[in-house]
Amino acid sequence: MKTPVQFRHNGSDVAVFVDGGASLLMALRDGVGDTSPKFGCGQGTCGVCSVLIDGELHLSCITLAESVAGRSVETADGLKAGASLHPLQTAFMENFAAQCGFCTPGMLMAAKALLDRNPAPTRAEVVEAISGNICRCTGYEPIINAVLAAAGNRQRA
């Protein structure tokens, strides 16, 4: 039996039908059509499905879709404003923080969750903030540098 779920998705109201026990990740990818959160491990271990729910970082693959009814969900797809990239996206590009790119949407959301609360983080705080997100290409250094650069840019702006 399908169940209707309504929530805010990157600022717009959406309504989708989900199967019993379906994850938020499946609701986003198959229902809403937002494929920016990725399916990696399905076990809450790799972080590629990271999204913000009411501003807090969550793993959408282990979030029951029905539990976000009436709440606000933000994904990497909502970071851009029209043709302009988000400062984090620009910093990721300039610091070569994406190689294969599969971890990037999750990294961006983990970084956004950090900068929304702590606009001038230390390097250790950035490491902590992305500790639940696995990258198998970059060795993390360019990602950490990108987040620190985005924080610097934001302070100047």
Add this chain to the structure above:
Amino acid sequence: MPITVKTFASLGEAASALASDRDARFLAGGTLVMRAINEGDTSLSTVVRSTDRSFVEIRPAGARVTLGAGVTMAQIMANRELAFLHPVARAVGGPAIRNMATVGGNLFAPSPYGDFTAALLALDATLSMQGSYGGRETPLEEFLANRERNSGLMASVTFNRPATPEAFRFRKVARVKPKGISILSIAAHLPMKGGRVAGARVAYGAMAPTPIRAKAVERALEGRALDESTISSAIGAAAEGTSPATDAIASAWYRREMIAVHLKRLLAGTP
């Protein structure tokens, strides 16, 4: 297999729904149950949830603290009155997991997970279980001894506030930092009276199928000053009663060797 999701306003109704269906599982943070669903666990046909406010409440009043079983690690880290638990909550998963993982769920986390439960054991926790006909209190130790056979719904956990901030000690040993799975974890509550330990409670995570108390260590500490000879007899008893697993993180042999090393550091207060 299609799964039925049932959401209830009160914990009592949720407990009744759980009691009436053998294949129902209660879902709080999702870090265990959603994993099982994603893995295709066919033993699970119904998911029960509750929106009861008391399930996510922190009641830090007095010498005993009560946490609703649905309280998350992030909620604990945001509560100033629970500063003694901040290092324990921070030891669980990464930031996203801490926004989801609950106190109640940690009590069911299979070894080598369950570091928070080790801390609750050291703080003499009692669980409040909601059945379909009212509630009952169960000591945490008793609950863990029958973990797979317990019935009812975990409503809240009540435990001692440490006698002094220094009386409570916790350490998690992992190869990967800041987010790694435990080789082992140790929690200890060592209240001092007249320079001697009075009421020692020491607990281990990842040293048995569930977190356990290190009773031989407690006996070695009780009534003694925390000096070199006491610490030396305590670490001599460190591995007594343990039955750690060999898994991808560490071998049973390595865990038994390491427990004495880290117990010594915990007791001596060295990093």
